[in-house]
Amino acid sequence: MRADLKIIEQWVKPESSVLDVGCGDGTLLQHLQENKQVNGYGLEISASNITSCIEKDVNVLEQNVDVKGLSNFQSNRFDTVIMTQALQALRQPDVMLEEMLRLGKECIVTFPNFAYWRTRAYLMRKGRMPISKALPYTWYNTPNIHLCTFKDFEELCVQKNIHILDRTVVDKEHQDRWFIHMWPNMLGEIAIYRVTR
Amino acid sequence: MPETLPIDSVGLVTPQTLHFDQPLTLQCGKVLPEYDLVYETYGELNSSASNAILICHALSGHHHAAGYHSTSEKKPGWWDSCIGPGKPIDTSRFFVVSLNNLGGCHGSTGPTSINPATKTQYGPEFPVVTVKDWIVSQARLADKLGVTKWSAVIGGSLGGMQALQWSIDYPQRIGNAVIIASTPKLTAQNIAFNEVARKAITSDPAFHEGRYFEHNTIPQKGLMLARMVGHITYLSDAAMGEKFGRDMRNKAFKFGYDVEFEVESYLNYQGERFSENFDANTYLLMTRALDYFDPAKEYEGLLENALKKALCKFMVISFSTDWRFSPERSEILVDELVKAGKKVSYTEIDAPHGHDAFLIPTPRYMDVFTAFMNRIAKEFC
Numbered sequence: 001m002r003a004d005l006k007i008i009e010q011w012v013k014p015e016s017s018v019l020d021v022g023c024g025d026g027t028l029l030q031h032l033q034e035n036k037q038v039n040g041y042g043l044e045i046s047a048s049n050i051t052s053c054i055e056k057d058v059n060v061l062e063q064n065v066d067v068k069g070l071s072n073f074q075s076n077r078f079d080t081v082i083m084t085q086a087l088q089a090l091r092q093p094d095v096m097l098e099e100m101l102r103l104g105k106e107c108i109v110t111f112p113n114f115a116y117w118r119t120r121a122y123l124m125r126k127g128r129m130p131i132s133k134a135l136p137y138t139w140y141n142t143p144n145i146h147l148c149t150f151k152d153f154e155e156l157c158v159q160k161n162i163h164i165l166d167r168t169v170v171d172k173e174h175q176d177r178w179f180i181h182m183w184p185n186m187l188g189e190i191a192i193y194r195v196t197r
Numbered sequence: 198m199p200e201t202l203p204i205d206s207v208g209l210v211t212p213q214t215l216h217f218d219q220p221l222t223l224q225c226g227k228v229l230p231e232y233d234l235v236y237e238t239y240g241e242l243n244s245s246a247s248n249a250i251l252i253c254h255a256l257s258g259h260h261h262a263a264g265y266h267s268t269s270e271k272k273p274g275w276w277d278s279c280i281g282p283g284k285p286i287d288t289s290r291f292f293v294v295s296l297n298n299l300g301g302c303h304g305s306t307g308p309t310s311i312n313p314a315t316k317t318q319y320g321p322e323f324p325v326v327t328v329k330d331w332i333v334s335q336a337r338l339a340d341k342l343g344v345t346k347w348s349a350v351i352g353g354s355l356g357g358m359q360a361l362q363w364s365i366d367y368p369q370r371i372g373n374a375v376i377i378a379s380t381p382k383l384t385a386q387n388i389a390f391n392e393v394a395r396k397a398i399t400s401d402p403a404f405h406e407g408r409y410f411e412h413n414t415i416p417q418k419g420l421m422l423a424r425m426v427g428h429i430t431y432l433s434d435a436a437m438g439e440k441f442g443r444d445m446r447n448k449a450f451k452f453g454y455d456v457e458f459e460v461e462s463y464l465n466y467q468g469e470r471f472s473e474n475f476d477a478n479t480y481l482l483m484t485r486a487l488d489y490f491d492p493a494k495e496y497e498g499l500l501e502n503a504l505k506k507a508l509c510k511f512m513v514i515s516f517s518t519d520w521r522f523s524p525e526r527s528e529i530l531v532d533e534l535v536k537a538g539k540k541v542s543y544t545e546i547d548a549p550h551g552h553d554a555f556l557i558p559t560p561r562y563m564d565v566f567t568a569f570m571n572r573i574a575k576e577f578c
Contacts (some may be wrong), residue, residue, distance in 0.1 A: 072528070
């Protein structure tokens, strides 16, 4: 299991209700169902991912949240709303964050840090949009239309009165390394935040 | 039937009939003193009777869902694309039961049956049966077949409504509900189309207030019109465009009102064929059962509350170009299932065929359907 998913698992309470927005092939929800007995739902748009979720006995709903939003869900319906590696690909990530906090008592979000030192170095050296394992696209075909840095995200949280409960950073192998925490905005490649209202 | 039977066909099947002596009190208050149900089965019931699946049919459907009745039958059952060895509803693992509902005209007791009280055809005297009534009759059929719990109840359109009603009325007796191209209740537009169909039938001079059989006639023109208007709602604009476009039987206009466009010819043919094989009173009854379906009605209109009793898992499937029961209708049901905290998966299949897409084995539809059925097989077979 990916290290970032392990970290998320630690933050999810047993037998709680979970919504995973952009749940992929259902790996995380399956894990949470088996180890934390959560009552979970995933939202997904990819056909092959939806089939994978069904094979895993994960509740999956086909819903394009970028178009439809999350207005069909009741306020405070979930204990935790999770979004891994998708916030930066949405048209209105700020609105989505608020919507996720309307549905869930807590939210866990992960996203790539654009201020990671290698990304900075790439832009500095080549003068071109950075391409890496975490950001493998060219500027014209990238789904990541709203990239941000840790500082940017935290600034947004301040503006919107969102409280950061936990924050951790991992490298591109999703490994947690001690030195990253010394200067996360420079050394962290992927951010994992737990936030609440 | 093709000369050599495809390996994924259930092969030759023979319908069976069960007689029920126990009177059935219907939702309308009337009582059916006795009745027959005709059904087919595919596959074998296992020793623990845990692998049974009920197939529920749609408006004009019947018990013949898969395989062939004889070597001379041209087309297989109506859902042969999904039922058979290796197909989503895999008959090498599941015991599949498909019946003709009460009020039908394919062998189960309905308007064309003899009323034991009068020794004549029921005709218009046959009581209006509802989806809820069907579920009760299906539960009695399950009892007789030795099935205490269906591993799944599956249906498209009106069939999906029956699967939904099962989950609410007999929560202990259903493991999974597969609800395809369906809706938790009809919209005003849906009811309006049904009313046009009914009016077409009842205004046919040959209808004789539903007693056409006493006059040795049938309201064929009315039934044909009803089917034509229904058929339009089963297809998408794109599917009709693809199939017929503005093609004409002759190149030049005839400046008259006979059939000239291919789409006219097709609709007339479909309507005519249907009107020869379907009972008008049954058509009225089936459309009414559609109109009345609304499981939330008993729960102050709150579907969430109706669904709270359900214990099964749900799979809801819609089709992008279905405008009869559009994806939005399925999504309303899914939202209520989530509110009620039920286990549910939902997918909208991108398919061009309109409402009829639920009968057509498009690859992605088959993939998700198979994945869900495999999971059921793991748990129940």
